[in-house]
Structures are given as structure tokens and as C-alpha cells.
Amino acid sequence: MSLPRTVSLSALPVVLQWVLLVILAGAAGQGLRHADVPAGQFLGPMLVAIAFGASGATIRVPKLLFKLGQGCVGALIAHSISLAVLLSLAQTWQMMLLATLLTVSLSALVGLGLVRFAGLSASTAAWGTAPGAASAIVGMAEEQGADARVVATMQYVRVVCVVVVGAMVSRLLGVEGGASEVQAAPFAFDLSSIFNLLASLAVIASGALLGARLPAGALLLPLFLGGLLQVTGLVQIHLPATLLAVAYGVIGCYVGLRFDRPTLRYVWGRLPAMVLGALLLILLCAASAWVIAHWLGMDFLSVYLATSPGGLDAMAIIAVDTQSDVGLVLAMQTLRLLGVVLTGAFFARLIMRLSVPRPAVD
Template sequence: MREGTIFSRNIKFIVISGIGGFLLSLTGMSIGWMIGTLLVAAFFSFRRPPWLTLPGKQKGLNPYFLRIGQCILGIELGQKINLSIVHIFKEDWLIIIVILLLSILFSVLSGFVLWKFSRTDMLTSFFGTAPGGLSAMPGIAEEVGANTAVVSIIQTMRVFLVVLTIPLIASTLIASPAGHTSSAATGIPAFELSHILWTIVLAFVACGGAFIGKRLKFPAPWLVGGMASVAIVQSVSSSIVGHDIVSWWPHSVIVVAQILMGSSIGSRFHKNMLAGLRKTLVVALLGTLGLIAAMLGCAFIVSKLTGITFVTAALAFAPGGVAEMATMSVVLHADSTLVVAVQVIRIISVCIILPPLFTLIHHYGTRKGMGSHA
């Protein structure tokens, strides 16, 4: 089949899958674009209609669509490391870092429990429970050989449970002060030429970071390398000029990233990935509930030691996504700047530290005959 025909089928698959994302986004769910797109893409991947099936050895969309989505997400996360985060961590940085490390440790333990008490392999268990978010973890998991279907399902389940439980518990246990205004600004800054120029600079920086990440053999270098390089350039440049440098970065760019990643991951689903999933889901559900309970306990300790409201602490340390927790912080009148800062720091830490650690543990387990269940 000609390259042009293959490319047109890729685009057709992305557009059709994106319709599912659009429909789910109408519910108001910020991650709806990715979940809806992933569900529709997985459906067509299972059905494999002739007019969408790609010939030859290509089992899904061309990998560069996923890389583009990861690069966009890396720029989005990297930009959030700015001067405001530095100010936030001046006083309470130690307790915040300790609790973040505890949340990562709890998630690793949850992954270990999932591996021991289900038929899921070690690598998939760890990536499924890692608190890196639905946008980042499945893409990284795919590159290291984990079961992306199981990872996506577990990550989606955790997001839903967090969104349903933590805001409800936080808002009912302790009321937020009336009239308190979120410190995070919403909306897109007015268009200026300097904003466009800075966006172009960050795009080149992200590509350079991805190239370095590939040379250093980072997992998902387009996400991890791009994110780290943008974070460094954004924070250093803002410190030099004395204020945050703003780029023109409309929400539609993130929507495109969610569609590209959702359709790419979903296009590689096949029925064998879901074999024996019932026990895995039960164990993952119990592990997720335990993780949520542990983080609520940690949030309570932080609120007592630092004076940060329990609502803010609960949303900041919740094992959910940045967008979901930021939205909830606005609704519940919490300090959304702190919520976003802590969530982004954890995701960056998870994306940089955990994938190579999981891969190392997996290689060790494989040599010892522990990598998978009989």
C-alpha cells in the first residue's frame, strides 16, 4: 500500500477516534478527550474494519503521532515549573517533598501487591499503579513493553475514584473559607508576538530535550526529555528576567495531544491484552482505595503541621491528574496554585524516576524468574 494511503488511514483513524473524545468532553471531564478517544480507538482496534486496518507489520498508528502528543504534553508540564512554585516551596518544602516521596512509595507498594495477587506481569502492575496520570503512563508503558490496555484501564479507574471520593470527603470534613479566591489564574493570556516567539523557543527546546533523552536512553524521551528541558529553560529564564515568561498555549493544543495519545494507545489494543482481567481489576480497585486513604491521612498531617487547609492538601496529594485536581480546587475554593505545583512536581518525579526503576526491577525479576506469573 502506498505511503499516502497509509497516512490517510492514520489521519482517518485519529479523526474518528477523536469524535469519541469530543462526545465525552461534553460531560465536562477535563481528561474526557483522551478517555473518549482511547475508548473509540480501542473499539475499532478490536473490530479491525478493513477500511481502517493498516497493512503489514504496523499494529497501530504510526509511532510519530504518539511522540507528537507526548512532546506537547511535555511542554505543557514543563511550563508549569515557574517562579510561583519556587515561592510556594520556600516555607514548607521539606514536608511537601516527604509526602510526595511517600505517595510514590505507596504507589510502588500498590503495584507490588497487584503483581503478587493477580495475573498481571510485574512491569504492567508497576506502571498501572504509578501516580503519573492517564496522559503520561500508558505512553511510557508502551515503550518499555508493558500491557498498555491494563495500564490504561487501571489509570482510568484511579482517576474516576479520586475525582469521585477525594473532593467529596475534603469538602464534607472541613469547610473552606467563604469567599476565598483561587490563586491560580484561569484563561489564556491575550495574544502577543512575544508569547508566540516564546512558544517557538519552547518547541525547539522540547525537541532538543527529546534528542538528548534518546541519546541517554530515557523511557519516552519525547515526554520526559522534552518536559525536563522545558522546565529547566522556563525556570532559569524566568529567574533571570525576574518574572514568569508567558507563551501562547491555548487549551486546544492539549486537546490535540490527548487525541493523538488516546488514538495511538487505543490503536494497539487487542483482545489478548484483556485476558484474565477480572481479578486484576478487583485487586487494583482495593489497592487504589488503600492509596487514596493513605494520601488522605498524609494530607491531614500536612494540614496540621503547615497550616495549609485540609481541602488544599487533600487535592494536592491526591493520586489523580493535574487537570482534574486543579478544576476541583477552583470549585472547592482551595489554593489551586499549590495544588497544581505539587501535582506537577510529582508527575515530573514519577516520569523521570520510576520508569527506569521499574525497568531495572523487571530485568532483575526476569533473571530470577519472577517477571510473570505462571
């Protein structure tokens, strides 16, 4: 099966590619935002960047900008952290642990299905379906001998599916995207506001500089540091709406531009199976979220976003934008991220062992 021909952007000057990307991504993000699409400022740029990547664009978002964008999301989540939120999470740790184990197990089951029915190698399918931080998973997969190109594609295909489905679920439930409380707060040019803004920017920078060695460290370090400063009353996290819009766009473009034409051509024949596997995993996680929400009397959308096998930053953006239980989403996504990093090699070996045909017994 050959990849359809598309208009190539590689012949355009790099500066022109950047100008077109910024204009179109910004327009798409603002358009979806004004259409009240949840996480529209993230989803719009990501879809535009996917089209650019598949059309031969040679530009890539620098890793430092991506880390700073993650840091903005981490600081935004830190704004929602309070002692009441922490106490509420401490009372539901058993449920969070159970949901995390269930999501990881379901991903292993889907990976085994891709090995049996889609012809993927066991190690590639195992790492490709692992519901963790995509960049960390790709690095670990490469160290274990899996095909990093296919693993990366599977990871980002799932991220795209999760974001699109998450926005659709939010809209179907009647939840409209809108500015969060921290976005809507006007900025007052007084000494206190300026101090809070500078402190918030310093928290974001700390993630890009110090969080490189941790999975999603650029997001988690500002989150924990900003949350600590906010809970203790030392700083009130404040981020201008324009800065958040740029951060969402940077993250969306970073993910979207990873879908370059050579990678898509390499996996084109298996792409339908990857999309089907991602949608199946999303459906299974949604079913488990419905059971958990019904069992504990919780908000389904919050539990769905918390158990959804997407990126931590993407789910956090949707949670904040839809005014879901950000603390729950954050805690469960972070717990699952750590669980995947710690158990990824074990589940990869398990899938490889289960996928080996047993010798016939006479």
C-alpha cells in the same frame, strides 16, 4: 473465557480509519469538554481509541506525534511555574518524599497480591503494578525477562482507571473542567506574542528531539526548559487552545490504540484481576492522600492527583484543567517517576522473593 466478538475495523482502508478516529475522538473530546468533565479533551479521545483498538483498527499514532503532545503538556505546566511555586515546594519536600515512598510500597503490595491470588508471574506483576512511566517500565520489564505484553496491558489498564476515577473524583468534589489560564489567553498578533509562541513551539520540539533517552523526557525537558525561561523572564509560554486540544487528543489516542485485540485476548482471563488491582491501588493512594491532606491542611484534590498512580501527562492535564496545585502534582509525580525507574528492579526482585513458597519445616 473468550473475548466477545466485535465489529472489525481492519477491513476498512487506513485513510478511512484515520478519518473516523479523528472525527469521533474530536467529537467525544469536545462533548466532554462542554459537559465540564475534567480532562474531557483527553479522556474522550482515549475512550474512543480504546474502542477502535479493541475493534481491530490497524492504525497507530506515530511516536513523534505522541512526544510532541507530551511536549505541549510539559510547556503548559511550565506556564504555571513561578518562584513562589518553587519556594512552596521546597518547604514540603519531606512530605513529597514520604508520599512517594508510600505509593511505591503500596504498588509492590498490590503486585504481591496479584501473584498470590490472580496467578500472575512475580516479575510480570511487579513491573505491571509499578506506578511509573508506562513506556519506560515496559522497556525495563522486557530487559528483566518479564512478559512485556502483560506488563504493557497492566500499565495502560491502570492509566485508564486512574484517568476515569480522577475525572469522577474531580466531578464529585464539585470541580468542573474548564480552560486553563494559558488556554484562555487570547493571542495578539504583535511582535512579542509571536516571539513567545515561536519560543514555546521550540521548547516543545526540543523535548521530541532531545528527550528520547529520558523516562518521559519528551514531557520533562520542555517542562524544565520552559519553566527556566519563564522564571527568568526571557519567555512567556503561550500555547493556542486548538494546539492543546490536539495535543490532548494525540496522547489519548496513543494510549487507547495500544489496547489492540490480540493483547486483550491474551490477557482477557486476567483482566478483571488487573482492573481490581488497579482500583485497589488507586483506593489505597486516595486514602493516603486524604491522611496527608488532612494532616497538612492541604487541598485533597491536589494531593490526590499528586499521589495517584497514573501517568505524569494524564495527571498534569487533570491538574491544570481543574486548577489544582499544578506545582505539587508535577513535583510528586516526577519524583515518583524517578523513584520507580531507580527502584523498579529492586522491588521486582523483592516481590519475586516474597512470592516463592517457603519449604516446610519438619
